[in-house]
Amino acid sequence: MPRETRPDRDATKREYVETEDKVIDHDSWNYSLPKLPRASALSLGDIRGVLPFDGVRNPSARSNTSHKVFLTYRTPANDWKPKVGIAESAAEAATGLEAVMSREIYDVTFQPLTVHYRDEDNVRRSYTHDLKITFRNGYKRLIFVRNEESLEKPRTQRQINAIVAATPKHAANDMIVVNANDYTRQRRDNLMRMHHFVFQPDAEADEALWETALSVKSFYYMRDLFPHAPVSTPRAFAACYRLIARGALRANLDHVLWEHSRIEVAA
Numbered sequence: 001m002p003r004e005t006r007p008d009r010d011a012t013k014r015e016y017v018e019t020e021d022k023v024i025d026h027d028s029w030n031y032s033l034p035k036l037p038r039a040s041a042l043s044l045g046d047i048r049g050v051l052p053f054d055g056v057r058n059p060s061a062r063s064n065t066s067h068k069v070f071l072t073y074r075t076p077a078n079d080w081k082p083k084v085g086i087a088e089s090a091a092e093a094a095t096g097l098e099a100v101m102s103r104e105i106y107d108v109t110f111q112p113l114t115v116h117y118r119d120e121d122n123v124r125r126s127y128t129h130d131l132k133i134t135f136r137n138g139y140k141r142l143i144f145v146r147n148e149e150s151l152e153k154p155r156t157q158r159q160i161n162a163i164v165a166a167t168p169k170h171a172a173n174d175m176i177v178v179n180a181n182d183y184t185r186q187r188r189d190n191l192m193r194m195h196h197f198v199f200q201p202d203a204e205a206d207e208a209l210w211e212t213a214l215s216v217k218s219f220y221y222m223r224d225l226f227p228h229a230p231v232s233t234p235r236a237f238a239a240c241y242r243l244i245a246r247g248a249l250r251a252n253l254d255h256v257l258w259e260h261s262r263i264e265v266a267a
């Protein structure tokens with residue numbers, strides 16, 4: 001008598017898993033960010049009271065390698081009205097904000113112009129400059145932001161030379177290269193907060209804290225100034241940020257900038 005046959009359990013298993021069904025545990029073994037399919041650039045609508053982004057290229061398309069940053073900033077060129085800026089990396093955004101806070105700067109533009117050049121393999125390529133700053137005396141400067149690993153490659157230097165050669169002379173007086181590694185995560189965070197406080201001015205608190213810093217014979221931490229300043233601690237704290245942004249006080253921006261930070265009067 002033939003035995004009753006049972007269906008093979010493995011035969012009922014799926015031989016593949018649909019992409020949307022895959023679950024990758026990024027907490028226990030795959031520590032890198034999941035790679036997502038490319039998405040088109042974000043298009044911002046009108047924002048009441050805010051000037052629109054006016055760069056020649058919108059760099060906000062989704063990327064697995066760069067951190068896109070949207071921000072608002074103010075410059076004398078726009079009568080201090082807030083304006084949208086879009087940066088292709090956090091270091092690029094921090095470089096722009098640091099320039100915005102300088103009293104010598106008249107205007108800052110993100111993604112200001114695109115140039116076309118031929119690389120060392122004679123392939124025609126395009127490049128959009130990261131930033132353009134205009135000083136109050138009219139001097140214009142383009143800024144090339146790139147991480148240190150890339151800057152150390154001879155190929156990158158040849159690319160920079162080709163970009164400089166392809167950039168029209170009337171576009172800017174010069175171009176400088178900024179090492180993105182100089183903008184550590186903590187430095188970027190500090191610059192973001194400095195930018196916030198700079199555009200929340202309090203001249204009375206700034207003057208009071210500056211006079212306190214000059215009159216107190218010795219202080220080591222930021223908090224050492226607070227008992228001597230004739231303003232509330234929150235106002236004194238914000239004033240410290242503004243004075244550091246102005247260059248009147250000095251602190252290590254690669255460390256957390258708070259009341260326990262070591263600060264000193266700049267020479």
